[in-house]
Amino acid sequence: MINIKSLLIIFFIVFANFSALSDDSDKVTTTSSDFETTYNEDEIFDPIEPINRVIFGFNNIADKIILEPAAKGYRKLPSPIQSGINNFLSNLRAPLVIVNQLLQGQGKNAAETTGRFVVNTTAGVLGLVDVADKIGLEEKEEDYGQTLAIWGVGDGFYVVLPIFGPSNLRDSAGLFLTYATDPFNAYAVSEDEGWIVPIRTTINALDRRSKIIDEVNALRNNSVDYYAAVRSSYYQNRKAAILNIDDSELTPLPLISVEFE
Amino acid sequence: MNFLYKILLIFLLNTTPLLADEASDWLKKKIDTILDAYKDTSISKVDRFNLIEDSINNNFAGTGISKFVAGKSWSSASKEVKKEYVKLFKKHLALNIASLMQGYSDQEYELVNAKYDEKNKVSMIDMKIHNDTGNLLVTWRVKKSKDRYFVIDLIVADISLVVTKRSEFNSMLKKVDQKLSELNDILRSQNESSYSIIIN
Numbered sequence: 001m002i003n004i005k006s007l008l009i010i011f012f013i014v015f016a017n018f019s020a021l022s023d024d025s026d027k028v029t030t031t032s033s034d035f036e037t038t039y040n041e042d043e044i045f046d047p048i049e050p051i052n053r054v055i056f057g058f059n060n061i062a063d064k065i066i067l068e069p070a071a072k073g074y075r076k077l078p079s080p081i082q083s084g085i086n087n088f089l090s091n092l093r094a095p096l097v098i099v100n101q102l103l104q105g106q107g108k109n110a111a112e113t114t115g116r117f118v119v120n121t122t123a124g125v126l127g128l129v130d131v132a133d134k135i136g137l138e139e140k141e142e143d144y145g146q147t148l149a150i151w152g153v154g155d156g157f158y159v160v161l162p163i164f165g166p167s168n169l170r171d172s173a174g175l176f177l178t179y180a181t182d183p184f185n186a187y188a189v190s191e192d193e194g195w196i197v198p199i200r201t202t203i204n205a206l207d208r209r210s211k212i213i214d215e216v217n218a219l220r221n222n223s224v225d226y227y228a229a230v231r232s233s234y235y236q237n238r239k240a241a242i243l244n245i246d247d248s249e250l251t252p253l254p255l256i257s258v259e260f261e
Numbered sequence: 262m263n264f265l266y267k268i269l270l271i272f273l274l275n276t277t278p279l280l281a282d283e284a285s286d287w288l289k290k291k292i293d294t295i296l297d298a299y300k301d302t303s304i305s306k307v308d309r310f311n312l313i314e315d316s317i318n319n320n321f322a323g324t325g326i327s328k329f330v331a332g333k334s335w336s337s338a339s340k341e342v343k344k345e346y347v348k349l350f351k352k353h354l355a356l357n358i359a360s361l362m363q364g365y366s367d368q369e370y371e372l373v374n375a376k377y378d379e380k381n382k383v384s385m386i387d388m389k390i391h392n393d394t395g396n397l398l399v400t401w402r403v404k405k406s407k408d409r410y411f412v413i414d415l416i417v418a419d420i421s422l423v424v425t426k427r428s429e430f431n432s433m434l435k436k437v438d439q440k441l442s443e444l445n446d447i448l449r450s451q452n453e454s455s456y457s458i459i460i461n
Contacts, residue, residue: 044428079393086394211395214364215417219425222357222455224447225432232428233420240419254423255381256325256404256413 044235045157052160056227059165060220063209068216071209082210084128089204090139091120091127092184099181100142104150112137141241145174149242158231166234281375284384284403287410289372291320292388295359299366306460313362314355321358322404322411323351330427331441334434338441346441349448356455357422358415363459368392383413 046052074082094117101110116132116139124131133139148170149155156169167175179185179197188196209216223229298304298312317323327350328335335343374387384403389396402414415422430444437443 082394211397212418215361218357218360218364221458222353222360222451223429224353224444224451225429228432229425229429232425236420236424237418254329254414254421254427255383256322256329256423 044231045155046231047157048159052158053227055160055162056230059160059163060226062163063216067205067209068213071206071213074206075210075213082207083130085203086207087120087124087130088127089200089207090130091117091124092200093141094120095183096144096178096181097140097142100144100147101140103147104142106142109140109142113140140244143174144177145171145238146242148174149238155235158235166230168238171238281377281384281386284377284405284410285372285375285386288386288401288403288412291316291412292362292370295362296366296370299363310355310359310456310459313359314352317355317358318351320410320412321354322413323347323354325411325413326354326423326426327351329423330430331444332427332431332434334439334441334444337439342442342445345445346448349445349452352452353448353455354426356452356459357426359459360455361415361417365390 094113098110098113098117101107101113116137119132119135119137120127120130123129130139153170155171158166158168159172161167161172161175164175185197185200188194219229219233220226294316295313298309298316301309304312324347327347330350331338331346338346369391370388371391372386373389376385377383378385382404384405386401386403388399388401390399397418400416401412402416403410404413405411413423433447434441434444437447
């Protein structure tokens with residue numbers, strides 16, 4: 001287990017680098033004359049695109065031959081079992097969600113998530129049943145990447161991580177912090193049961209992948225540049241998660257002209 | 262003046278939900294047309310796609326979206342190239358939507374929320390797709406023009422189809438020096454590949 005001092009040093013190095021990079025990553029290079037619409041898109045800062053594309057290609061093959069077939073098999077499990085696994089994993093994430101909600105100053109959400117964790121761990125049989133949802137305690141996700149973003153840390157550049165997929169420097173640091181500070185992982189390691197960590201990660205990946213089989217296939221089969229499509233999707237999804245906004249409130253979205261139809 | 266302001270406010274509060282509801286009713290019919298085509302096992306895959314393509318071409322702002330997606334390459338392309346590009350893009354859009362909707366054909370859905378953005382004159386309609394292990398939220402953005410509605414975007418799990426397509430096309434156009442004519446060749450080939458997947 002990495003000690004706190006090492007974590008803080010890594011955190012400050014990463015923070016300092018991102019602050020320097022954030023200007024580039026947030027730069028809008030388009031002009032209004034470029035598009036006959038009202039929407040200007042931020043350029044995604046991807047200076048290591050050739051390397052990212054190689055890793056993306058590897059991940060894509062791994063997904064096609066391992067993850068997707070496994071996710072399809074997982075989806076054939078009876079739905080109560082799938083829901084149970086999903087609820088259990090979600091409940092394990094709750095302590096870190098609470099930490100991040102507090103770090104983002106979301107006291108009310110942190111209290112609700114704490115309530116969810118207590119209710120689901122007890123009445124929900126160790127989190128297998130989402131009892132809390134039924135009494136109005138809605139699930140909300142927050143992670144270190146979102147916390148760093150709220151604190152003003154820029155995206156850094158886009159990076160494709162082997163196996164883990166699309167990310168950026170800030171979210172990669174967030175991912176590292178998640179693994180380093182997760183209390184259940186720490187407990188498993190301290191009890192010499194470290195094998196639980198990769199198993200948990202794998203089941204989590206399977207559970208999440210099983211929910212987007214159709215969407216991924218639609219994107220993969222119909223993209224002229226699948227890499228760019230995934231990169232854009234990642235940024236849009238993260239932007240919404242950081243800002244905690246609903247789909248319909250995403251702004252600015254393109255105002256497509258309908259005068260030519 | 263104050264009275265007039267109140268009257269205007271009452272008018273707006275009364276009409277904006279109606280506009281969103283009207284768009285919502287229109288959208289439900291169009292979604293059902295596509296999903297029913299998937300449920301009807303008596304028609305061939307080719308006929309099914311043709312039916313869906315017609316529906317998408319009639320109800321999506323294909324030309325406007327294609328223009329937006331092309332970005333700065335649009336203005337430098339010739340009229341013939343633009344015409345070809347719009348035709349290919351509409352096919353591409355139909356293949357994308359058809360492929361996505363195919364996955365939802367065996368699931369129940371409901372239109373749960375409709376909002377009208379007065380400033381931009383856009384209705385945003387939330388569609389909740391139910392399956393055994395959870396729900397997925399899809400938001401349709403609909404705009405009215407000359408007494409007709411057009412879908413201008415589809416947002417699945419916070420990801421806008423139109424924004425994603427522009428990013429994707431922008432990346433491809435950079436590789437071909439912003440030449441729309443060369444993108445047309447790539448698009449034609451991609452459409453052939455997507456079509457063969459959807460009809461097989």
